[in-house]
Amino acid sequence: MSYSNLKRVDLIFDKECNPKEIIKNTWAKSNDQIINELLESGLKGRGGAGFPTALKWKYTAEQPEPDKYIICNADEGEPGTFKDREILFKVPQKVFGGMAVGAKVIGAKEGFIYLRGEYRFLLPELEAQLESFHEILKDLKIDFRIKIIMGSGAYICGEESALFESMEGHRGEPRNKPPYPTIAGFRSKPTVINNVETLVYAFMICMHGARKFKDLGTADSRGSKVFSISGDTPKAGIYELELGMTVEQFVEEFGDGDTKAVQVGGASGFCVPRKKFKETIIGFEGVPTGGSMMLFNSSRSMFNVLHNYLEFFEEESCGQCTPCRVGCQQLILGIEAVKKGERHASYLEHLQKLAQTMKITAKCGLGQSVANSFFSIVENFKEEMIY
Amino acid sequence: MSKKINLKIDGIPVAVDEGTTILKAAKQLNIHIPTLCYHDDLCIAGNCRVCVVEMKGSRTLPASCAMPVSEGMEVMTNTLKVRTARKHIIDLLLSEHNAKCTTCYKNGKCELQELAAENKISTASFIDLVPHKNYQMDAYSPSIIKDDSKCIRCQRCVRTCEELQHVSALGVAYKGDKMKISTFFENPMFEVVCTNCGQCVNRCPTGALVERNYLEEVWAAIYDPDKHVVVQTAPAVRVALGEDLNLEPGVIVTGKMVTALKRLGFDSVLDTDFTADLTIMEEGFELLTRLKKALVDKDPSVKLPMATSCSPGWIKFIEHTYPEYLGNLSTCKSPQQMFGALAKTYYAQKRKLDPSKVVSISIMPCTAKKFEADRPEMRSSGYKDVDYVLTTRELAIMIKQAGLEFASLPESHYDSIMGESTGAAVIFGATGGVMEAALRTAYEVVTGREVPFNGLNITPVRGMEGVREVTIKIEGTVPEWKFLEGAELKTVIAHGLTNAKKVMDSVRDGKSNYHFIEIMACPGGCIGGGGQPIPTNAEIRKKRTEAIFAEDSGMKIRKSHENPEVIAIYKEFLEKPLGHKSHELLHTHYKERARH
Ligand SMILES: Cc1cc2nc3c(=O)[nH]c(=O)nc-3n(C[C@H](O)[C@H](O)[C@H](O)COP(=O)(O)O)c2cc1C
Ligand code: SF4
Ligand code: SF4
Ligand code: SF4
Ligand code: SF4
Ligand code: FES
Numbered sequence: 001m002s003y004s005n006l007k008r009v010d011l012i013f014d015k016e017c018n019p020k021e022i023i024k025n026t027w028a029k030s031n032d033q034i035i036n037e038l039l040e041s042g043l044k045g046r047g048g049a050g051f052p053t054a055l056k057w058k059y060t061a062e063q064p065e066p067d068k069y070i071i072c073n074a075d076e077g078e079p080g081t082f083k084d085r086e087i088l089f090k091v092p093q094k095v096f097g098g099m100a101v102g103a104k105v106i107g108a109k110e111g112f113i114y115l116r117g118e119y120r121f122l123l124p125e126l127e128a129q130l131e132s133f134h135e136i137l138k139d140l141k142i143d144f145r146i147k148i149i150m151g152s153g154a155y156i157c158g159e160e161s162a163l164f165e166s167m168e169g170h171r172g173e174p175r176n177k178p179p180y181p182t183i184a185g186f187r188s189k190p191t192v193i194n195n196v197e198t199l200v201y202a203f204m205i206c207m208h209g210a211r212k213f214k215d216l217g218t219a220d221s222r223g224s225k226v227f228s229i230s231g232d233t234p235k236a237g238i239y240e241l242e243l244g245m246t247v248e249q250f251v252e253e254f255g256d257g258d259t260k261a262v263q264v265g266g267a268s269g270f271c272v273p274r275k276k277f278k279e280t281i282i283g284f285e286g287v288p289t290g291g292s293m294m295l296f297n298s299s300r301s302m303f304n305v306l307h308n309y310l311e312f313f314e315e316e317s318c319g320q321c322t323p324c325r326v327g328c329q330q331l332i333l334g335i336e337a338v339k340k341g342e343r344h345a346s347y348l349e350h351l352q353k354l355a356q357t358m359k360i361t362a363k364c365g366l367g368q369s370v371a372n373s374f375f376s377i378v379e380n381f382k383e384e385m386i387y
Numbered sequence: 388m389s390k391k392i393n394l395k396i397d398g399i400p401v402a403v404d405e406g407t408t409i410l411k412a413a414k415q416l417n418i419h420i421p422t423l424c425y426h427d428d429l430c431i432a433g434n435c436r437v438c439v440v441e442m443k444g445s446r447t448l449p450a451s452c453a454m455p456v457s458e459g460m461e462v463m464t465n466t467l468k469v470r471t472a473r474k475h476i477i478d479l480l481l482s483e484h485n486a487k488c489t490t491c492y493k494n495g496k497c498e499l500q501e502l503a504a505e506n507k508i509s510t511a512s513f514i515d516l517v518p519h520k521n522y523q524m525d526a527y528s529p530s531i532i533k534d535d536s537k538c539i540r541c542q543r544c545v546r547t548c549e550e551l552q553h554v555s556a557l558g559v560a561y562k563g564d565k566m567k568i569s570t571f572f573e574n575p576m577f578e579v580v581c582t583n584c585g586q587c588v589n590r591c592p593t594g595a596l597v598e599r600n601y602l603e604e605v606w607a608a609i610y611d612p613d614k615h616v617v618v619q620t621a622p623a624v625r626v627a628l629g630e631d632l633n634l635e636p637g638v639i640v641t642g643k644m645v646t647a648l649k650r651l652g653f654d655s656v657l658d659t660d661f662t663a664d665l666t667i668m669e670e671g672f673e674l675l676t677r678l679k680k681a682l683v684d685k686d687p688s689v690k691l692p693m694a695t696s697c698s699p700g701w702i703k704f705i706e707h708t709y710p711e712y713l714g715n716l717s718t719c720k721s722p723q724q725m726f727g728a729l730a731k732t733y734y735a736q737k738r739k740l741d742p743s744k745v746v747s748i749s750i751m752p753c754t755a756k757k758f759e760a761d762r763p764e765m766r767s768s769g770y771k772d773v774d775y776v777l778t779t780r781e782l783a784i785m786i787k788q789a790g791l792e793f794a795s796l797p798e799s800h801y802d803s804i805m806g807e808s809t810g811a812a813v814i815f816g817a818t819g820g821v822m823e824a825a826l827r828t829a830y831e832v833v834t835g836r837e838v839p840f841n842g843l844n845i846t847p848v849r850g851m852e853g854v855r856e857v858t859i860k861i862e863g864t865v866p867e868w869k870f871l872e873g874a875e876l877k878t879v880i881a882h883g884l885t886n887a888k889k890v891m892d893s894v895r896d897g898k899s900n901y902h903f904i905e906i907m908a909c910p911g912g913c914i915g916g917g918g919q920p921i922p923t924n925a926e927i928r929k930k931r932t933e934a935i936f937a938e939d940s941g942m943k944i945r946k947s948h949e950n951p952e953v954i955a956i957y958k959e960f961l962e963k964p965l966g967h968k969s970h971e972l973l974h975t976h977y978k979e980r981a982r983h
Contacts, residue, residue, distance in 0.1 A: 154562060156562070315562070317563045319561070319564070320566070321435070322434070322540075325540070325564065326482060326483050327479060329516055333516070360448045360472065361475075361476065363434060363450070
């Protein structure tokens with residue numbers, strides 16, 4: 001396959017990797033060295049929020065508490081994302097490796113993979129792979145074990161504090177922050193929680209050094225990223241690409257010639273209309289993404305697209321906080337009312353103000369991010385909302 | 388000393404302890420931030436978002452109830468951004484809410500209504516969601532009515548039931564727009580482990596959880612010329628009723644309350660305290676008898692420790708949770724039910740009344756007492772022993788309905804018979820009170836001397852710690868109780884069912900060797916009961932408790948066995964504690980219930 005203007009990268013899925021070797025070499029380094037290497041690489045979390053991984057590990061390492069945990073977030077619930085599944089399927093040892101390194105740095109003896117309920121089919125193979133990984137650790141006399149915990153199908157359980165609640169056997173409701181997981185996470189102990197992909201990159205940085213990663217991407221968005229590409233595209237699938245491309249470059253490669261909008265980052269991300277393809281960078285300086293890229297061509301109704309996302313949020317909200325629980329319902333009924341002519345078009349402005357309130361007052365990232373797609377679709381496709 | 392943190396709220400500098408929330412720091416400056424899900428007695432939920440504030444450097448508006456202060460923090464509570472957000476949030480809550488205030492039981496006593504009024508939410512700015520909902524009403528319980536259409540999902544009830552009561556009858560079901568407060572398998576509350584304690588009702592900010600009221604039934608009985616309506620008032624009512632009638636917490640209103648009840652038209656105003664004294668006689672002798680059987684007769688069937696049985700929420704809890712310990716419960720009915728059984732027997736005989744024409748009403752600090760009165764076991768008089776149970780709150784409503792200006796009412800005395808009581812009975816209303824009253828009598832029976840505490844105040848059993856252990860050494864016994872000479876009576880007192888669970892677990896696990904356990908289902912005992920005026924918090928409960936003990940020390944007679952009417956009833960009717968008649972009328976049995 002040719003990549004005319006995009007740089008294809010092969011860090012994640014590259015099979016040329018001996019986990020035992022990497023672990024041995026990494027264990028020869030001090031924790032400070034590892035953290036500095038990660039810091040140098042510029043790796044930011046791939047789960048959505050983009051928090052620098054080195055700092056997350058560092059803060060957790062600094063906690064005096066004897067019991068700490070490292071958790072791999074494999075809940076992958078964002079609509080249009082399926083890359084973590086592929087990573088766990090193809091290179092599970094690298095995921096475990098990343099967790100082991102994280103555990104060494106922070107001082108954890110136990111790690112957990114919180115696996116999306118729908119990925120149960122991965123479990124037998126993962127367990128088998130885990131067994132051989134535990135053998136490696138045993139050989140190297142490393143006191144660390146990983147356990148796989150099954151999620152049960154709620155999107156909100158991918159939010160880190162809801163995930164801890166779920167793991168503790170409670171209802172998956174996000175907690176108040178602070179305290180942050182680095183101080184009080186799983187079982188209220190200092191916890192590092194990272195996305196599947198983040199952990200693999202961390203491990204790859206241990207293998208290749210920071211340079212190889214840092215040389216890719218832009219100042220704000222170092223390295224590469226695994227994209228899940230879907231929608232109106234002849235090339236749906238999973239691709240690891242260098243960060244820093246514009247949406248235009250992306251569409252040139254993946255569009256079907258009639259792309260009118262790209263939803264970057266799934267339902268909780270942003271919709272980029274054709275007129276903004278050129279100026280919009282995919283990355284933390286432009287539109288960040290956890291990896292979901294959905295292309296829409298002109299046959300699609302953006303009203304329906306938005307309605308769909310809102311229905312998703314309405315249902316997947318944990319329901320505890322007012323702005324998110326009630327806000328989602330109001331946004332749906334509101335756009336329906338405008339579409340049906342039951343409310344004046346100016347009601348959309350009222351709803352935008354509401355979305356703004358949701359963005360700043362919702363308790364967790366779910367409710368806060370509803371405004372992203374709402375604003376970007378309503379503003380850019382107003383006619384489609386009204387007529 | 389904990390570290391001080393300096394911050395500014397609305398430009399005003401303040402220094403507070405590390406770990407303080409913005410909400411509490413603002414309170415120190417007398418800046419009021421509105422709240423809904425926050426409650427003094429509960430852990431922080433941070434889910435209503437009404438309390439959001441602006442914080443310099445933060446993109447989002449943090450919930451002030453959940454955000455701890457930090458050095459140099461600058462908080463603004465009254466900006467356009469805050470006001471807009473707050474209004475939106477109240478608006479959203481109202482759009483989900485069946486806001487028919489004029490016909491709502493909580494009209495005028497509702498935190499949501501207050502907030503809407505304060506923020507002048509006039510016309511609804513969002514779409515009414517109520518027609519899109521399938522709200523349920525659970526009106527099957529004799530104690531509590533749950534109306535989901537009034538629920539704002541603040542989860543105060545859920546936290547109450549879990550943290551304070553360790554019952555978790557209420558929980559959160561479903562998610563998203565369907566999220567609701569529900570029970571195990573969405574069964575009605577009366578079919579689940581709910582103890583009817585009413586603590587959730589005390590903390591529900593809206594009309595979603597309220598007591599089942601019997602106002603109309605009671606008025607009808609009063610207006611019925613054929614009926615003789617007797618009313619009894621529980622010890623804890625007299626120290627709390629005033630709160631619902633414009634008086635401060637902790638004001639004792641016994642005399643005014645009696646006047647009010649007479650003016651409402653009750654034919655006879657009597658005192659549950661009388662049967663509280665009777666309970667002490669029966670329960671005290673029951674304990675001594677059990678001790679004798681265990682120590683002297685070495686009877687292996689005797690169940691010790693013996694646990695008190697006057698809190699019906701606790702009774703239902705143990706029936707569900709520790710059914711194997713039902714034999715450890717005292718068989719004494721609660722004072723309310725002793726009173727009910729006597730009202731339609733002893734009282735009716737003495738007053739030459741046809742018991743079928745006697746309507747017996749009780750005023751209780753408690754919602755579980757409504758359930759208790761409905762229990763099939765509670766018909767020893769041949770009739771329903773207590774016809775209707777009203778909470779303190781309902782009595783306040785009746786007083787207002789009757790147009791009485793409570794604060795200016797003169798004081799009057801209870802009627803007789805069954806209106807006489809002692810200080811020992813009054814303290815039944817506070818945690819530790821039953822224990823103290825029982826000790827005052829039992830110690831004297833066994834030794835012939837008063838309990839060796841200054842002014843009869845057995846201070847070690849008092850207090851607000853959840854679990855209190857007290858050992859009393861028995862010395863100088865009279866010949867009949869010689870076997871107790873030198874014995875150490877081990878007692879424990881717990882209030883709130885979470886604490887009850889701690890005690891029961893330690894009993895079950897053999898970690899303790901108590902003889903006597905006092906348990907009250909509600910925090911603070913009956914003064915913190917589920918039928919008491921709202922709001923409730925530790926400070927209010929403390930004031931009510933102080934009032935209870937003040938009432939006790941002001942009484943002429945302070946030991947149950949010295950109550951002249953108690954002496955009389957044994958002489959004329961019951962013969963002796965644990966006698967045949969007592970067993971028939973004053974004692975009961977319990978039943979095992981499902982664990983879920
Ligand atoms: C509603 C919601 C859902 C989320 N779902 C996921 C998820 O499925 N996988 C994930 O890695 N992070 C998810 N996150 C982000 C996590 O909370 C957390 O930030 C992330 O796991 C941190 O890992 P990182 O630093 O490696 O990105 C979600 C966040 C929110 C608010
Ligand atoms: S924002 Fe939504 S998902 Fe997050 S806590 Fe609030 S209701 Fe739950
Ligand atoms: S719960 Fe409050 S706001 Fe709702 S109807 Fe009742 S009084 Fe009005
Ligand atoms: S029932 Fe009352 S306390 Fe419980 S969530 Fe609803 S409004 Fe809050
Ligand atoms: S009445 Fe008591 S036991 Fe029942 S739900 Fe309320 S708090 Fe829980
Ligand atoms: S009172 Fe703070 S979020 Fe509800």
